[in-house]
Amino acid sequence: MTVTASPLRIGVDVGGTNTDAVVLDLTPGCADPVLAAYKAPTTPNVAEGIQAAIAATLQKANVDKNRIQAVAIGTTSFVNSLIERDAAKLDRVAVVRLCGPFSRLCPPFASFPYELRAVLEGPVFFARGGLEVDGREIDPIDPAEIRSISAKIREMGVRSVAVAGCYSPIDEEFRQEEKVGAIIRSEIPNVRVTLSKDVANIGLLQRENATILNAALLSFAERTVEGFRASTAALDLDCPVFLTSNDGTLMACEQAARLPIRTFSSGPTNSMRGAHFLASLTGAKRETALVIDVGGTTTEIGVLLPTGFPRQAGAFHELVGVPLNFSMPHVHSMGLGGGSRVRKGNKTTVGPDSVGYLITKEALCFGGRTLVATDIAVAAGKGDGIGNAALVAEIDEAMVESAQARIKTMIELAIDSMKTSTADVPVYLVGGGAILVPDELAGVSKVHRFPHYGEANAVGAACAQISAVIDTFEDTSIKSITTVQREVEARAIARAIANGADPAHTTVVESEAIPIAYTTGKCRFYVKAAGEWTGAAALDDTEAAGGALSWDTSSPVKPVEPANGKGALPTSDVTITAADILAYKPKIEGKHWVISELDLQWIADGCYILGTGGGGNPATTMLAIRELVRAGGTVRVMDLESLGPDDKVVWGGGIGSPEVVLERLDGGDPSEATRALVDFVGLKRVGGLAALEIGGGNGMHLMAAGSSKYLDIPVIDGDFMGRAYPTGWQTTVNVFDKGDRGEMSLPNAMCSGNGNNTFMTSAKHYTDIDRIMRAGCVEMGTHADVACRPLDKAFLRKALVRNTVSQAWRLGRAVSLATKQANIGNVGRVLVDAVGGDKAAKVLFAGKVTDVSRHIYKGHTYGEITIQALATEEDTPTQRFEGVMKIPFKNENLLCKHIVDGKEAIVAGVPDLISVLDAQNGLALGTPEYKYGQRVLVLGITAAPQWTTTERGLQLGALPAFGYDVPYAPLGEYVQPASVIAEYG
Template identity: 85%
Template structure:
């Protein structure tokens, strides 16, 4: 369809309460582009409500329907059906994971709640395929294997299939997912096949999860989109129909029917895009602004970037209890809206509870009996034509002023948490509840209320653009990162143009280079480009026929494949753990052993990441793989060192390589392979296993090795770092080694998991061990398992940092309890108490990240973050909050190295390694790894005093303190070390 001289576009946004529609004149330079707007209650039949809203808006606009260039719809229909777990709208999904020998111990659906698994989980298959981080094939696709899988799915009448492959988003050469998808479509005609690379980006488990949710919705999405088409056809509109996506860009109906998950967060995005459009009509300059969308129950605040697009949330997030990684706007929500209840007492409160859609029945200004925030605005003379002002005449002036002050304080605090600098920022108000927001706000340069602000969401849908995203790993060994980044940006622009964007008005709106730890010559790039739609319908969606050009033998007989989850029977309901349950919980102690439950594993994982001090990799997938072993009947035991026989031998180790690789190549194969190989080499048996470091994923690695399904050995409650360090020589084993050749660490075994095993038996210097092994690790795919020399109990008494598994458990339990008790605001204090009190730990700072810098050098990720202190909520007298000022700067080398507190011109080092410095997400108390640091995150910094193995000897400080990282700064203890109490000793039943 060719662009008319005066292109008109209809925008519709379907919310939970109202459906908004507008007609826009998008002629460049048009002085009054909003021709008409209409708001009506959302109907049970969404398509029917859309039709009525469009009809009403066209009637007001009085325009020729032939001038309508397109209809763009934003809807929450798909995400609502998932939230409601409506089995009539969802389908069971089969998953084919292309991973070779890897990624099998953390299977599809492992991170889903039981209740959702009961609705969605179909047969799961592992198959040859997948790529390494450098683009090499793990294994080539075997068509006969895929056909055997298809035969098994045909027998089970599978109608929805997901294909997910390791590193498939960077697979432009082998096109493994496309080939497998083509085979499945040929073998199972009529089956809906979704490729993970079409849905989300790097992060196998999260991408696969998103693809599963997407596949479950396909049948419903097809019927819903057909209803949208029928609605516009009934209005004699012959123009294309689009749906708006999570990032504020357009999707064709075919794309939306194939990828409904991309509409999940279109509502907040449409509001921000609409605010940007309305701001541009006033001549406002392109700058960072906050968009405050005030509804009936909640207020949502997002950051609108100068590009006109919202700032995106972190790489990983959750929906319906499932970890995901598709694009979502970063939005701060709070319980403040037009229907928020106002309570007057010693202190006036507003919300978070609300009368919601019943506002016209319950609010005083509408004749009801409940004092709500809208009543305050009407009583203050700011309600316009809302309600009847005479009905709130009895609300005294003191109540109005105290409620307004509370609303102002709530909004100012939220604004401060979302700002990325101390400078004042403009605010764009949208939503029907915007009357609640005062014009004078701290930290705000100007509060804007644009015409049609209450229809900004529909305006955002109408003015949506066309985009393209590239998320890839690229070779940077021969070109600089900056040069490669520009090349990726050019590819993103070209892809957006191919999708229908105007080449003259397409720009890069997001571009990030993310170095990969422990690798050289490799970098991850994430780039998004967007541009104005040309007015020509996008090219036919070719995804359905992707891979059709591949040929294979389709005639040879095959046997049925066996699903990996075929014999599993899982509960249909999830156990809801309350604060009372946590307080009453007692770990299972059997003799000298602590037998880990699922709850123990979850808490230990959260604690290990806190002790990782920014490094070590997120233990989440390792925890899931161990939890699967426990669910299958495996037993994981932990024991204290002193319970070992005097002649016991303990093998220690963990994973080596880049934590980023584990995002795609999940745990797989035999976790005990390296330990078995080492024990065979040295000809001894082991009594237990131990972790090289408690921080990050390695803190849980021995739990898989020692599980009864493998070596059936207990895990020692301790490790050889008490934290995470970036290099293998920074261990307490090396601290207490008598020489410099690493003899207490050798021999060792390194296993790739797919048949490549190496041994190192001697070294000229301990520094050589790490260098040589990391070079070999790169050839093994940049991640491998290592087992080190069995150690005797007499040496462990000196070198082992005791009870760190117990410490991780206590930290994770403390976060879980604070969450259930709605006490996350005091999580810093809670964690200090869990570690041992004020002598052992301190909350060093709290604020928001305002600057992040990263670069790589010899395989390590270096950088620094700056954290700006921000306003604190008024203190609750029972739990006074610590206040901070200035800026905290934290340099890191994979892990956080020190804290530099800057106030004015004065800089003070308040903590440094070997003491632990952990940056936590202030919203949930969970740890953030250095790759996850992003602008605007609200964080707190926790400091923990290091174990005496590091601080009481000269060699310990030489290996682990700041001079080891190139800083000429002597070690000053943060506090006094408090050895964690053994869980076994605390909870053992005394006969």
């Protein structure tokens, strides 16, 4: 099909309450392109509702159907089936993970809620395959193995399969997922296969999760999409039918039927894209703007970039209780809508509860008995023909004014949290509830109400473009990062054009270079290009051919047993309340703390806070250990003083890039390095294991090795940093080593997990140990396990930072309790109390991230974030701040520079701990996760005396070690964390 002289497009957006439809004239220069609009209640049969909406809109527009170029539909049907756990619409899914010996401790479905696992979980298989970060194969795929797996899947009657391989998004050479998919299709009749590289980006667990959800929806998606096609065919529309995707671009029906997950966030995106289109009709300049979409129950605020696309959320997010990583817009939601209840007490409140779709029965202006926000707007003369103004004439004028003031305050605070600079920004209003928003707002240059703003979501669907995304790791050792980034951008543009975008108007709308910590010569690039649809049938950018492949198809194979074939999991999730948390007591048996699932979650959250921006997110390590516990394994923690006088403690953790662990999850034998070292030194008995650092994933790493499934050795409640540091020589072991050759750290063993083991026995200088091991680690795939010299109790009494596992537990518990008590607004105060009170810790700042810079130097990620203070409500417990705070980092946060009216003051610096937390949930943010617009608070914790009371400690761990000529000034007084064992034993 080619573009007609006057192309028309139909846009439909199916919401939970209403279905909107528009006919749009896309002729360049058209003065009023919205020819007709229609709004109707969403029907139980979505396809019937769409058909009715399109028919009504066409009748209003009175246009020749042959002029309709395409129909574009935005729908929440697919995500709703997951939210509802609707087994009638969801298929059980088999998962094949291509990972070789890696990534087996954290299996598929490990991060799913039980209730969803009960519906979706099919057989799980680990197979040869996967790539390293540099593009090498971990293992080549084995067709006979895949045939055996296929035989078992066929035997079990499962018809949806998810295939996920380590680093598959960068696999353009071996195309392992494509080949495995081809084998499975040849072995199982009528099977549906989803490849992870078609679904999402870097991050194996999250990408695999998205692939599973997508696979579960395939049969329902096929029926739904066919219903959409039938609806348009019944109206004699001879044109392509598209669905709109999460990023505001078009998907052909074939794509949508195969990748329904790409539609999950199309609603908010359509609203913002529609706002951009309507703004362009008025000649508004391309600039960053806030789009406020006011519905019946909630208000959603998103940031519209000058490109015309929404600002995207962070790399990782959660939906239906499952961690995911596909593209979604960054949206702030609050309980304010046309149906929000208004109450008068000591102060006037609006929402968050709402009468929702019952507004036409419940609201006063419609003859009901409930005072809602729409009544306030009508009483104030802003009803625009809504309801009967006479029915709200008796509302007290003071009540109207106080409710309007409350609504204004709510919106202004939300706007302030979403802005990325202090400059005023324009606001584009959309949605039927936009009458609630005042014409003047603090921090806003102008409030725009464009014609047809009530149908902006359908307009956004109608004007959607064609796009392509490339998420890849590239070699930057020969070419500069800038040069390589331009090459990747050119590839993205070419792919978008191949998908059907207009070559003359296709541009890059998002481009990011993300350095990889501890790695030189490699960088991750994320690029999206988009352009107007040419009118030609869009090509499918997924499931490219796997290349020529032949394999033995005739030899008999034996079905292989799935990795999750034994044992049954619970089918419902346990809800933890604030009362449960307050009543909870850890299990202490004799001298040992036996770790539960709840303990693991709290320790993981606390470890990431203690990571001070580095150390890697411990989430996948926690999941791996939780799977061991769920299978009947035991993890124990013990106090240092419980060691026997002659006992030795082996210490260590993971080495390499935390980003690599996003793809190469915990796997293989976690005790391999410890066993290798013990054999090497001839140690007969190990009394305990101790973490190299408590911060990040290493704070939990040895819990798997010490579990009853492997070594059955308790982990000591303590570590050798009390935090995270970027280099291996920044340990308290080295602080108390009497020489400069790292003798208390050697010998050590480093194991790759796939057969490569090394030992280091001596060094010229302690800094050489880290440098040499990191070079070897790169050859091992940029991540390996290390076990270091066994230490005796006498040395541990000097060097060990005690009770840091307990400290992590208390921090995680505090965040959990604040969440359950709806006290997140005061989470900074809660965390200060958890680590010892005002002497030990302080909330140093709160605000939003307005600038992030990063670069790699000698394998480390250097950068700086800038945080701008936010306005706060008078009745919130949040501490007030002003000015900005700048935090430079080298993998971990280094110092806090507070700037007010041009005056600078360093308020904290290493070795004191500086943690940046997400103010929305109290959880830690790692330096790779820092992103524009995040609302954060900064927590400072006084460092352990091993660092601060010795000259060598300050030499190794204070700011001069990072190139800053700034003497150490303590944040407060150190308070040793209380032992969980001592308190509850």
